[in-house]
Amino acid sequence: MTGLLRFEQVALRRGGHLLFEWLDLALGPGEAVQVMGPNGSGKSSLIRLAAGLLRADQGRVERSALALADDKLALDRELPLSRALGFWGGAVAEAMEALGLAHLAEVPVRLLSSGQGKRATLARVAASGAPLWLLDEPLNALDSDGAARLATLIAGHRQSGGGVLAASHQPLPGEWRRLDLGA
Amino acid sequence: MIGALIARDMRRGGSTGAVWLPIAFFALIVALMPFAVGPDARLLARIGPGTLWIAALTAALLPVERLIEPDRADGVLDQLVIRGMAEESIALAKIVAHWLTFAPLLMIAAVPGSVLLAMDGGSLARTELALLVGTPGLAALAVAIAAVTSGLPRAGSIAGLLLLPLAVPLLIFGAANALLLEAAVSLLLTAGAPFVAGAAIRAART
Numbered sequence: 587m588t589g590l591l592r593f594e595q596v597a598l599r600r601g602g603h604l605l606f607e608w609l610d611l612a613l614g615p616g617e618a619v620q621v622m623g624p625n626g627s628g629k630s631s632l633i634r635l636a637a638g639l640l641r642a643d644q645g646r647v648e649r650s651a652l653a654l655a656d657d658k659l660a661l662d663r664e665l666p667l668s669r670a671l672g673f674w675g676g677a678v679a680e681a682m683e684a685l686g687l688a689h690l691a692e693v694p695v696r697l698l699s700s701g702q703g704k705r706a707t708l709a710r711v712a713a714s715g716a717p718l719w720l721l722d723e724p725l726n727a728l729d730s731d732g733a734a735r736l737a738t739l740i741a742g743h744r745q746s747g748g749g750v751l752a753a754s755h756q757p758l759p760g761e762w763r764r765l766d767l768g769a
Numbered sequence: 770m771i772g773a774l775i776a777r778d779m780r781r782g783g784s785t786g787a788v789w790l791p792i793a794f795f796a797l798i799v800a801l802m803p804f805a806v807g808p809d810a811r812l813l814a815r816i817g818p819g820t821l822w823i824a825a826l827t828a829a830l831l832p833v834e835r836l837i838e839p840d841r842a843d844g845v846l847d848q849l850v851i852r853g854m855a856e857e858s859i860a861l862a863k864i865v866a867h868w869l870t871f872a873p874l875l876m877i878a879a880v881p882g883s884v885l886l887a888m889d890g891g892s893l894a895r896t897e898l899a900l901l902v903g904t905p906g907l908a909a910l911a912v913a914i915a916a917v918t919s920g921l922p923r924a925g926s927i928a929g930l931l932l933l934p935l936a937v938p939l940l941i942f943g944a945a946n947a948l949l950l951e952a953a954v955s956l957l958l959t960a961g962a963p964f965v966a967g968a969a970i971r972a973a974r975t
Contacts (some may be wrong), residue, residue: 635852639974654851658844662777664784673777674848711847 589614590718590749591636596645598631606767607632607644615717615747618740620758623767629753630656632767633722634691636751653714654712655707656722663696667706676713685709686734700727705735712739719743721752733759770854771862776861778866778896788870790907794880799882810887817886818840818896819878825900826936828875829907833928836863836915837889838892846970860912860966864959868908876900895946903943909962916966920973 605628608634608703626640632690634640637654668691671678685705703741704727737759782788802920840846883893914932918924942951
Protein backbone atom coordinates (compact mmCIF):
# COMPACT_ATOMS: atom_id res chain seq x y z
CA MET A 587 0.00 0.00 0.00
CA THR A 588 1.41 3.38 -0.99
CA GLY A 589 -1.28 5.56 0.60
CA LEU A 590 -2.07 6.03 4.27
CA LEU A 591 -5.60 4.68 4.22
CA ARG A 592 -7.58 2.71 1.69
CA PHE A 593 -11.20 1.52 1.72
CA GLU A 594 -12.19 -0.98 -0.98
CA GLN A 595 -15.90 -1.58 -1.56
CA VAL A 596 -16.61 -1.35 2.14
CA ALA A 597 -20.02 -1.97 3.65
CA LEU A 598 -20.88 -1.34 7.28
CA ARG A 599 -23.99 -2.36 9.15
CA ARG A 600 -24.82 -1.12 12.65
CA GLY A 601 -27.69 -2.63 14.62
CA GLY A 602 -29.20 -4.24 11.52
CA HIS A 603 -29.18 -0.92 9.67
CA LEU A 604 -26.99 -0.49 6.57
CA LEU A 605 -24.93 2.70 6.98
CA PHE A 606 -23.09 2.53 3.65
CA GLU A 607 -21.91 0.04 1.05
CA TRP A 608 -19.55 -0.04 -1.94
CA LEU A 609 -17.57 2.75 -0.30
CA ASP A 610 -14.16 3.43 -1.87
CA LEU A 611 -11.72 5.85 -0.35
CA ALA A 612 -8.00 6.39 -0.77
CA LEU A 613 -6.00 8.82 1.31
CA GLY A 614 -2.39 9.54 0.41
CA PRO A 615 0.37 11.67 1.98
CA GLY A 616 -0.53 15.34 2.18
CA GLU A 617 -4.23 14.71 1.61
CA ALA A 618 -7.16 15.61 3.80
CA VAL A 619 -10.68 14.23 3.51
CA GLN A 620 -13.71 15.52 5.34
CA VAL A 621 -16.55 13.06 5.90
CA MET A 622 -19.84 14.95 5.87
CA GLY A 623 -23.41 13.97 6.46
CA PRO A 624 -26.33 14.49 8.80
CA ASN A 625 -26.54 13.02 12.30
CA GLY A 626 -26.67 9.24 12.22
CA SER A 627 -25.30 8.93 8.68
CA GLY A 628 -22.31 6.93 9.92
CA LYS A 629 -19.54 9.53 10.10
CA SER A 630 -18.23 8.37 13.48
CA SER A 631 -18.61 4.71 12.49
CA LEU A 632 -16.53 5.37 9.39
CA ILE A 633 -13.82 6.94 11.55
CA ARG A 634 -13.88 3.95 13.93
CA LEU A 635 -13.76 1.61 10.95
CA ALA A 636 -10.69 3.47 9.67
CA ALA A 637 -9.14 3.18 13.12
CA GLY A 638 -9.65 -0.59 13.15
CA LEU A 639 -12.04 -0.42 16.11
CA LEU A 640 -14.92 -1.73 13.99
CA ARG A 641 -14.83 -4.45 11.36
CA ALA A 642 -16.25 -3.94 7.88
CA ASP A 643 -19.11 -6.27 6.99
CA GLN A 644 -17.78 -6.38 3.43
CA GLY A 645 -14.72 -5.10 1.66
CA ARG A 646 -11.22 -4.32 2.82
CA VAL A 647 -9.68 -1.56 4.88
CA GLU A 648 -5.91 -0.97 4.90
CA ARG A 649 -4.31 1.58 7.15
CA SER A 650 -0.93 2.85 8.25
CA ALA A 651 -0.01 3.84 11.81
CA LEU A 652 -2.61 6.29 13.03
CA ALA A 653 -3.83 8.47 15.88
CA LEU A 654 -7.46 9.12 16.80
CA ALA A 655 -9.16 12.03 18.52
CA ASP A 656 -12.84 11.53 19.30
CA ASP A 657 -15.18 12.73 22.04
CA LYS A 658 -13.58 10.43 24.64
CA LEU A 659 -10.82 12.00 26.72
CA ALA A 660 -8.87 8.81 27.59
CA LEU A 661 -6.81 10.73 30.15
CA ASP A 662 -6.45 9.96 33.86
CA ARG A 663 -8.59 12.56 35.64
CA GLU A 664 -6.49 12.79 38.80
CA LEU A 665 -3.21 13.52 36.97
CA PRO A 666 -1.90 16.90 35.83
CA LEU A 667 -2.49 17.31 32.09
CA SER A 668 1.15 16.99 31.04
CA ARG A 669 1.58 13.68 32.90
CA ALA A 670 -1.76 12.33 31.67
CA LEU A 671 -0.75 13.09 28.07
CA GLY A 672 2.73 11.77 28.82
CA PHE A 673 1.34 8.26 29.35
CA TRP A 674 0.59 8.16 25.63
CA GLY A 675 4.09 9.34 24.76
CA GLY A 676 5.42 11.38 21.88
CA ALA A 677 6.33 15.05 21.69
CA VAL A 678 3.89 16.13 24.41
CA ALA A 679 5.43 19.51 25.29
CA GLU A 680 5.46 20.72 21.68
CA ALA A 681 1.93 19.51 21.06
CA MET A 682 0.64 21.27 24.19
CA GLU A 683 2.36 24.45 23.07
CA ALA A 684 0.83 24.17 19.59
CA LEU A 685 -2.68 23.86 21.04
CA GLY A 686 -2.24 26.60 23.62
CA LEU A 687 -2.28 24.18 26.57
CA ALA A 688 1.20 24.91 27.94
CA HIS A 689 -0.13 27.00 30.86
CA LEU A 690 -2.41 24.10 31.88
CA ALA A 691 0.43 21.55 32.19
CA GLU A 692 0.07 21.26 35.99
CA VAL A 693 -3.73 21.43 36.12
CA PRO A 694 -5.49 18.12 36.90
CA VAL A 695 -7.42 16.73 33.93
CA ARG A 696 -10.70 16.66 35.91
CA LEU A 697 -10.68 20.47 36.12
CA LEU A 698 -10.40 21.06 32.37
CA SER A 699 -13.34 22.58 30.49
CA SER A 700 -14.80 20.66 27.56
CA GLY A 701 -12.98 22.89 25.08
CA GLN A 702 -9.69 22.38 26.91
CA GLY A 703 -10.38 18.64 26.94
CA LYS A 704 -10.93 18.72 23.19
CA ARG A 705 -7.63 20.50 22.75
CA ALA A 706 -5.98 17.83 24.91
CA THR A 707 -7.27 14.98 22.70
CA LEU A 708 -5.97 16.89 19.64
CA ALA A 709 -2.63 17.38 21.42
CA ARG A 710 -2.37 13.60 21.89
CA VAL A 711 -2.84 13.15 18.14
CA ALA A 712 -0.31 15.87 17.33
CA ALA A 713 2.21 14.37 19.77
CA SER A 714 1.83 10.83 18.42
CA GLY A 715 3.93 11.31 15.30
CA ALA A 716 1.55 8.99 13.43
CA PRO A 717 1.24 9.71 9.69
CA LEU A 718 -2.54 9.30 9.64
CA TRP A 719 -4.78 11.46 11.82
CA LEU A 720 -8.41 10.50 12.39
CA LEU A 721 -10.48 13.32 13.86
CA ASP A 722 -14.10 12.83 14.88
CA GLU A 723 -15.91 16.19 15.12
CA PRO A 724 -12.67 18.08 15.85
CA LEU A 725 -14.44 21.46 16.07
CA ASN A 726 -16.89 20.42 18.80
CA ALA A 727 -16.40 22.65 21.87
CA LEU A 728 -13.43 24.43 20.27
CA ASP A 729 -13.38 28.25 20.28
CA SER A 730 -12.12 30.26 17.29
CA ASP A 731 -8.57 30.32 18.66
CA GLY A 732 -8.64 26.53 19.05
CA ALA A 733 -10.00 26.09 15.53
CA ALA A 734 -7.24 28.33 14.13
CA ARG A 735 -4.57 26.36 15.99
CA LEU A 736 -6.03 23.10 14.69
CA ALA A 737 -5.97 24.46 11.12
CA THR A 738 -2.28 25.39 11.52
CA LEU A 739 -1.46 21.94 12.90
CA ILE A 740 -3.29 20.16 10.09
CA ALA A 741 -1.55 22.30 7.46
CA GLY A 742 1.84 21.50 8.98
CA HIS A 743 1.01 17.80 9.20
CA ARG A 744 -0.02 17.68 5.55
CA GLN A 745 3.09 19.57 4.49
CA SER A 746 5.26 16.96 6.19
CA GLY A 747 3.52 14.15 4.30
CA GLY A 748 0.76 13.25 6.74
CA GLY A 749 -2.88 12.62 5.95
CA VAL A 750 -6.06 13.58 7.79
CA LEU A 751 -9.51 12.00 7.78
CA ALA A 752 -12.00 14.12 9.70
CA ALA A 753 -15.71 13.71 10.31
CA SER A 754 -17.63 16.92 10.79
CA HIS A 755 -21.06 18.25 9.94
CA GLN A 756 -19.71 21.79 9.79
CA PRO A 757 -17.13 23.18 7.32
CA LEU A 758 -13.53 22.71 8.44
CA PRO A 759 -10.92 25.42 7.82
CA GLY A 760 -8.55 24.78 4.92
CA GLU A 761 -8.72 22.72 1.74
CA TRP A 762 -10.56 19.42 2.09
CA ARG A 763 -11.72 16.76 -0.28
CA ARG A 764 -15.31 15.97 0.70
CA LEU A 765 -16.97 12.62 1.15
CA ASP A 766 -20.72 12.95 1.67
CA LEU A 767 -22.51 10.13 3.47
CA GLY A 768 -25.87 11.85 3.45
CA ALA A 769 -28.34 10.26 1.06
CA MET B 770 3.29 -0.92 26.66
CA ILE B 771 2.18 -3.79 28.95
CA GLY B 772 4.61 -2.63 31.64
CA ALA B 773 3.44 0.98 31.33
CA LEU B 774 -0.19 -0.10 31.64
CA ILE B 775 0.53 -2.23 34.73
CA ALA B 776 2.39 0.67 36.37
CA ARG B 777 -0.42 3.08 35.48
CA ASP B 778 -3.16 0.81 36.85
CA MET B 779 -1.23 0.26 40.08
CA ARG B 780 -0.61 3.98 40.50
CA ARG B 781 -4.28 4.73 39.88
CA GLY B 782 -5.43 2.12 42.40
CA GLY B 783 -3.05 3.47 45.03
CA SER B 784 -3.50 7.20 44.50
CA THR B 785 -7.30 7.12 44.39
CA GLY B 786 -7.40 4.95 47.53
CA ALA B 787 -9.46 2.34 45.70
CA VAL B 788 -7.17 -0.52 46.73
CA TRP B 789 -7.98 -0.06 50.42
CA LEU B 790 -11.71 -0.60 50.06
CA PRO B 791 -11.65 -4.39 49.51
CA ILE B 792 -9.07 -4.78 52.28
CA ALA B 793 -11.24 -2.85 54.75
CA PHE B 794 -14.18 -4.97 53.67
CA PHE B 795 -12.15 -8.16 54.18
CA ALA B 796 -11.13 -7.08 57.69
CA LEU B 797 -14.72 -6.17 58.53
CA ILE B 798 -16.14 -9.56 57.51
CA VAL B 799 -13.46 -11.37 59.50
CA ALA B 800 -14.18 -9.15 62.53
CA LEU B 801 -17.90 -9.90 62.31
CA MET B 802 -17.40 -13.67 62.57
CA PRO B 803 -16.64 -13.83 66.34
CA PHE B 804 -19.76 -11.73 66.95
CA ALA B 805 -21.83 -14.12 64.84
CA VAL B 806 -20.67 -17.48 66.25
CA GLY B 807 -19.61 -16.42 69.75
CA PRO B 808 -16.23 -16.25 71.48
CA ASP B 809 -15.55 -20.04 71.57
CA ALA B 810 -11.84 -20.12 70.55
CA ARG B 811 -11.87 -23.77 69.45
CA LEU B 812 -14.85 -23.25 67.16
CA LEU B 813 -13.38 -20.02 65.74
CA ALA B 814 -10.01 -21.68 65.07
CA ARG B 815 -11.76 -24.51 63.26
CA ILE B 816 -13.76 -22.23 60.95
CA GLY B 817 -10.90 -19.71 60.69
CA PRO B 818 -9.39 -20.68 57.30
CA GLY B 819 -12.84 -20.96 55.70
CA THR B 820 -13.80 -17.57 57.10
CA LEU B 821 -10.69 -15.95 55.66
CA TRP B 822 -11.54 -17.45 52.27
CA ILE B 823 -15.17 -16.31 52.34
CA ALA B 824 -13.96 -12.83 53.26
CA ALA B 825 -11.39 -12.89 50.45
CA LEU B 826 -14.02 -13.91 47.91
CA THR B 827 -16.49 -11.20 48.90
CA ALA B 828 -13.69 -8.61 49.02
CA ALA B 829 -12.70 -9.63 45.49
CA LEU B 830 -16.15 -8.50 44.29
CA LEU B 831 -15.76 -4.87 45.31
CA PRO B 832 -13.19 -3.72 42.74
CA VAL B 833 -14.88 -5.43 39.76
CA GLU B 834 -16.68 -2.30 38.61
CA ARG B 835 -13.53 -0.19 38.43
CA LEU B 836 -11.30 -2.75 36.66
CA ILE B 837 -12.49 -2.37 33.04
CA GLU B 838 -15.57 -0.14 32.77
CA PRO B 839 -13.98 3.29 33.45
CA ASP B 840 -11.30 2.67 30.80
CA ARG B 841 -13.90 1.44 28.31
CA ALA B 842 -16.19 4.44 28.86
CA ASP B 843 -13.32 6.93 28.69
CA GLY B 844 -11.83 5.53 25.47
CA VAL B 845 -8.58 4.33 27.07
CA LEU B 846 -9.13 0.80 25.73
CA ASP B 847 -9.71 2.22 22.21
CA GLN B 848 -6.48 4.23 22.36
CA LEU B 849 -4.51 1.19 23.53
CA VAL B 850 -5.91 -0.93 20.69
CA ILE B 851 -5.06 1.81 18.17
CA ARG B 852 -1.49 1.68 19.42
CA GLY B 853 -1.43 -1.98 18.43
CA MET B 854 -2.02 -3.59 21.83
CA ALA B 855 -4.08 -6.78 21.66
CA GLU B 856 -7.17 -6.90 23.86
CA GLU B 857 -5.73 -10.04 25.48
CA SER B 858 -2.55 -8.16 26.43
CA ILE B 859 -4.64 -5.35 27.93
CA ALA B 860 -6.52 -7.94 29.99
CA LEU B 861 -3.29 -9.61 31.09
CA ALA B 862 -1.83 -6.26 32.19
CA LYS B 863 -5.00 -5.53 34.16
CA ILE B 864 -4.87 -8.96 35.84
CA VAL B 865 -1.24 -8.48 36.90
CA ALA B 866 -1.89 -4.93 38.18
CA HIS B 867 -5.03 -6.05 40.03
CA TRP B 868 -3.29 -9.01 41.66
CA LEU B 869 -0.34 -6.86 42.75
CA THR B 870 -2.61 -4.29 44.44
CA PHE B 871 -5.04 -6.84 45.87
CA ALA B 872 -3.27 -10.00 47.00
CA PRO B 873 -0.33 -8.69 49.09
CA LEU B 874 -2.59 -6.34 51.10
CA LEU B 875 -5.11 -9.13 51.56
CA MET B 876 -2.41 -11.49 52.84
CA ILE B 877 -1.19 -8.84 55.28
CA ALA B 878 -4.75 -8.23 56.50
CA ALA B 879 -5.14 -11.98 57.03
CA VAL B 880 -2.57 -11.80 59.86
CA PRO B 881 -4.66 -9.66 62.27
CA GLY B 882 -7.67 -11.55 60.95
CA SER B 883 -6.20 -14.84 62.12
CA VAL B 884 -5.76 -13.39 65.61
CA LEU B 885 -9.45 -12.43 65.77
CA LEU B 886 -10.30 -15.99 64.73
CA ALA B 887 -7.94 -17.56 67.31
CA MET B 888 -6.02 -19.39 64.59
CA ASP B 889 -2.56 -20.72 65.50
CA GLY B 890 0.61 -19.95 63.53
CA GLY B 891 0.60 -23.16 61.52
CA SER B 892 -3.00 -22.70 60.44
CA LEU B 893 -2.26 -19.09 59.43
CA ALA B 894 0.83 -20.12 57.44
CA ARG B 895 -1.12 -22.78 55.56
CA THR B 896 -3.93 -20.32 54.76
CA GLU B 897 -1.44 -17.67 53.60
CA LEU B 898 0.16 -20.20 51.27
CA ALA B 899 -3.24 -21.19 49.87
CA LEU B 900 -4.10 -17.48 49.40
CA LEU B 901 -0.81 -16.96 47.57
CA VAL B 902 -1.65 -19.82 45.22
CA GLY B 903 -5.34 -19.00 44.81
CA THR B 904 -5.43 -15.21 44.54
CA PRO B 905 -3.98 -15.05 40.97
CA GLY B 906 -6.97 -17.10 39.84
CA LEU B 907 -9.30 -14.86 41.83
CA ALA B 908 -7.78 -11.70 40.32
CA ALA B 909 -7.99 -13.15 36.81
CA LEU B 910 -11.61 -14.14 37.36
CA ALA B 911 -12.44 -10.62 38.62
CA VAL B 912 -10.94 -9.01 35.50
CA ALA B 913 -12.72 -11.46 33.17
CA ILE B 914 -16.07 -10.83 34.89
CA ALA B 915 -15.39 -7.08 34.84
CA ALA B 916 -14.86 -7.25 31.07
CA VAL B 917 -17.94 -9.39 30.48
CA THR B 918 -20.19 -7.07 32.50
CA SER B 919 -18.67 -3.73 31.45
CA GLY B 920 -21.20 -1.39 29.94
CA LEU B 921 -24.18 -3.23 31.43
CA PRO B 922 -26.57 -1.47 33.79
CA ARG B 923 -26.18 -2.67 37.41
CA ALA B 924 -22.98 -4.44 36.37
CA GLY B 925 -21.89 -4.78 39.99
CA SER B 926 -24.78 -7.00 41.02
CA ILE B 927 -24.52 -9.14 37.90
CA ALA B 928 -20.78 -9.48 38.46
CA GLY B 929 -21.46 -10.87 41.94
CA LEU B 930 -23.86 -13.47 40.58
CA LEU B 931 -21.27 -14.53 38.00
CA LEU B 932 -18.10 -14.38 40.05
CA LEU B 933 -19.08 -16.13 43.27
CA PRO B 934 -20.25 -19.43 41.68
CA LEU B 935 -17.20 -19.55 39.43
CA ALA B 936 -14.94 -19.00 42.43
CA VAL B 937 -16.36 -22.01 44.30
CA PRO B 938 -13.53 -24.39 43.22
CA LEU B 939 -10.98 -21.87 44.50
CA LEU B 940 -12.90 -21.69 47.78
CA ILE B 941 -13.20 -25.47 48.20
CA PHE B 942 -9.55 -26.32 47.53
CA GLY B 943 -8.25 -23.19 49.24
CA ALA B 944 -10.15 -23.70 52.47
CA ALA B 945 -9.33 -27.44 52.44
CA ASN B 946 -5.67 -26.54 51.85
CA ALA B 947 -5.44 -28.87 48.83
CA LEU B 948 -2.62 -26.81 47.37
CA LEU B 949 -2.04 -28.76 44.14
CA LEU B 950 -5.71 -28.69 43.20
CA GLU B 951 -5.91 -25.02 44.20
CA ALA B 952 -2.90 -24.31 42.00
CA ALA B 953 -4.49 -26.21 39.10
CA VAL B 954 -7.74 -24.22 39.32
CA SER B 955 -5.87 -20.95 39.77
CA LEU B 956 -3.65 -21.69 36.77
CA LEU B 957 -6.63 -22.58 34.60
CA LEU B 958 -8.40 -19.32 35.50
CA THR B 959 -5.27 -17.22 35.05
CA ALA B 960 -4.50 -18.77 31.67
CA GLY B 961 -8.07 -18.54 30.37
CA ALA B 962 -9.14 -15.16 31.72
CA PRO B 963 -7.11 -12.96 29.31
CA PHE B 964 -8.82 -14.61 26.34
CA VAL B 965 -12.30 -14.35 27.84
CA ALA B 966 -11.70 -10.73 28.85
CA GLY B 967 -10.10 -9.90 25.49
CA ALA B 968 -13.06 -11.28 23.55
CA ALA B 969 -15.48 -9.44 25.87
CA ILE B 970 -13.64 -6.13 25.36
CA ARG B 971 -13.84 -6.60 21.58
CA ALA B 972 -17.52 -7.52 21.73
CA ALA B 973 -18.39 -4.52 23.93
CA ARG B 974 -16.89 -2.07 21.44
CA THR B 975 -19.41 0.03 19.56
